[in-house]
Amino acid sequence: NAGVTQTPKFQVLKTGQSMTLQCAQDMNHNSMYWYRQDPGMGLRLIYYSASEGTTDKGEVPNGYNVSRLNKREFSLRLESAAPSQTSVYFCASSEFGDGNEQFFGPGTRLTVL
């Protein structure tokens, strides 16, 4: 099992460009998450999907959109990238949400110039 995979690993964008970060899990998990990690601030939840067909906002959703394409895949889209979105993005999944272990992908390092 590959666990949680993310593409791309690195990306450089110019301000105003758009892009989609891809995430897939092969553990048949119901719940999926997108976090951003900034120095000294830990991980902050952007959006999550409790189950296929549902998505909800986390702590820092502004500037992002998500799509739960199917049970395996959960994508994060930046419509018009801003320098403040420079960060490392992690996708995670869990069997269910309530007190279940979250499994993280390797991350995508995004730089917005």
Added chain:
Amino acid sequence: GENVEQHPSTLSVQEGDSAVIKCTYSDSASNYFPWYKQELGKGPQLIIDIRSNVGEKKDQRIAVTLNKTAKHFSLHITETQPEDSAVYFCAAPRMDSSYKLIFGSGTRLLVRP
């Protein structure tokens, strides 16, 4: 809303010594407290967790203690080894949604050989 504070931000110990990291949380209804370890260039990985119906949990050299009255929980690593060097994060769920984990800001642990 839930707030999780983590201390210290950095910790340097001699190999073989113990390390203790402490987190405090604000929502007295929180009932699940995981600890994640993040190695350089990788996503976080769960190392131990505790639920509010117990006060302590051990797994080999790692233990977590929970004081519900004081609203704090701690990670204890005994007989530290160089491979314990990493960033450690505590977390607690927001009670408006158990899917939303609020992470502490992280502790960088360095174990000196």
